[in-house]
Amino acid sequence: MSHQLIVGPGALGRLLALHLAGRERVTLLGRRPLPPRQTLTTPTGETRTRELPCLTLDALDEAVGADISAVHFTTKAYVAEAAFAAVAPWLPPDTPLVLWQNGFGIQATLTERWTGPVLCATTTEGAYLQGDAGVVHAGHGHTLVGHLGGGHDALAAAMATRLAAAGLSAAAVSDIRVRLWHKLAVNAAINPLVARFRIRNGQLRDRPFRPMVDAVLDELAAVMAAEGLPPPAEGLAGLVWAVVSGTANNRASMLQDVLAGRPTEHEAILGPLLAAGHRHGLATPRLADLYRHFAER
């Protein structure tokens, strides 16, 4: 039976674990102990409780590592590299990794650094924590998975099949880099503004916020074009406004982080855009201003 290790037992990690656990061995790995009885509340309000092994990083050794079929990293982007550094020494060098972070940074770093295959996943599933023993699946989404270099098709297809069999809609793609950038652009257009002004996503449609989104969209479109990234089928603005409407009542993840006094993922989301703008000699004053706001928090 395959054994999936999920590093980062937060909202997304527990959502994944509680779906996969019915079909295969799953272990959660975090930096502090969690109760083994974990409850998933589904989008329709039903609850499912399972016993899941929840290890802490100090329990890792070669014996644990040798038994693992794939490692999913579901930490926030800003700790993914540290989590990888703690886990990697105990893994056989060909162990597949799956990176679930938003943004674009850790994906390229670990694809280059890890000796085995690294898949990247981008998901529109929505989940939030309910204490240390529960997770709420707020809304169904879709997950895309693939290798940054476009290879490892069979591995990506098998991972998508495994997720879909566990009840999480998923597909393998050969252009995950483009897909990650599309999600990054959506996150960059919504998250920093709603977190800065402490508003729900839907309020971006109204004044004074709408022109701010339009100005950010202009910078995003210019950076993506300069990077040679094709726009999404509905156009970047079309996608962003559709997500704003579809999530109108949401408090976006960056706003939730701000309200809870946690660090934000601004580096992973805005950092690559600023770097790309700089590489191509493009002015990105709105993105730079938003970055500064969160960097100085």
Ligand SMILES: NC(=O)C1=CN([C@@H]2O[C@H](COP(=O)(O)OP(=O)(O)OC[C@H]3O[C@@H](n4cnc5c(N)ncnc54)[C@H](OP(=O)(O)O)[C@@H]3O)[C@@H](O)[C@H]2O)C=CC1
């Ligand atoms: N939640 C969602 O619906 C979605 C999330 N994402 C992305 O997924 C990623 C994870 O998000 P989310 O699950 O919401 O975040 P959470 O903060 O809920 O979970 C992160 C988890 O990582 C743990 N952690 C922190 N440092 C380490 C470490 N060094 N080693 C192991 N575990 C560690 C945290 O533990 P502790 O409790 O001790 O801090 C926590 O359990 C983010 O990049 C996010 O943008 C993408 C789409 C949807």
Ligand SMILES: CC(C)(CO)C(=O)C(=O)O
């Ligand atoms: C798309 C968006 C902004 C929806 O809230 C999101 O992914 C987030 O909250 O991080």
